[in-house]
Amino acid sequence: MKNKSDGKKLNGVLAEALKHREKREKTYRERALKLFPWVCGRCGREFSGKKLRELTVHHRDHNHDNNPPDGSNWELLCIYCHENEHSRLHEADTYGSDVTDETRSSDPIATDKPFADLANLLKGKT
Numbered sequence: 001m002k003n004k005s006d007g008k009k010l011n012g013v014l015a016e017a018l019k020h021r022e023k024r025e026k027t028y029r030e031r032a033l034k035l036f037p038w039v040c041g042r043c044g045r046e047f048s049g050k051k052l053r054e055l056t057v058h059h060r061d062h063n064h065d066n067n068p069p070d071g072s073n074w075e076l077l078c079i080y081c082h083e084n085e086h087s088r089l090h091e092a093d094t095y096g097s098d099v100t101d102e103t104r105s106s107d108p109i110a111t112d113k114p115f116a117d118l119a120n121l122l123k124g125k126t
Contacts, residue, residue, distance in 0.1 A: 021064075028067045028074070032057045035071045042081035056082045062089065 038047045038055060047055045058077045059066060066073045077085060 029057050031067075031069075032071055032074045032076060036074075036076050039076065040078040040081055041075040042077055042085075045078055047078070054079050058082050058085060 033052075033055075038052060039045065040047070040055065041058075055076050056079055058075050060073050060075060063073070
């Protein structure tokens with residue numbers, strides 16, 4: 001059974017870790033915002049004013065401690081694209097190499113061509 005001092009100690013460690021992370025994020029975020037245009041690298045949305053808080057720094061190698069001064073490990077992504085990127089990584093980790101573009105390409109290819117005769121239909125030739 002845990003005693004109260006263990007819980008306080010754990011809360012203190014967690015609070016310190018969160019404070020450290022926020023401080024680290026603030027420094028590389030500020031640098032990234034100075035280096036790059038305020039545009040999401042995936043969807044192309046532009047950010048300014050209050051909306052700038054929705055633009056996040058994504059670490060390309062997923063190592064938050066790898067923060068080179070030239071920003072070569074960073075890209076600015078909106079919160080939605082950033083979440084999508086991390087969920088794709090999570091899926092790859094969860095399902096392994098079974099879910100890849102190569103395995104998807106072996107699925108049957110559609111043979112139906114619904115617009116094959118569209119030009120003739122538009123010209124009134126059917």
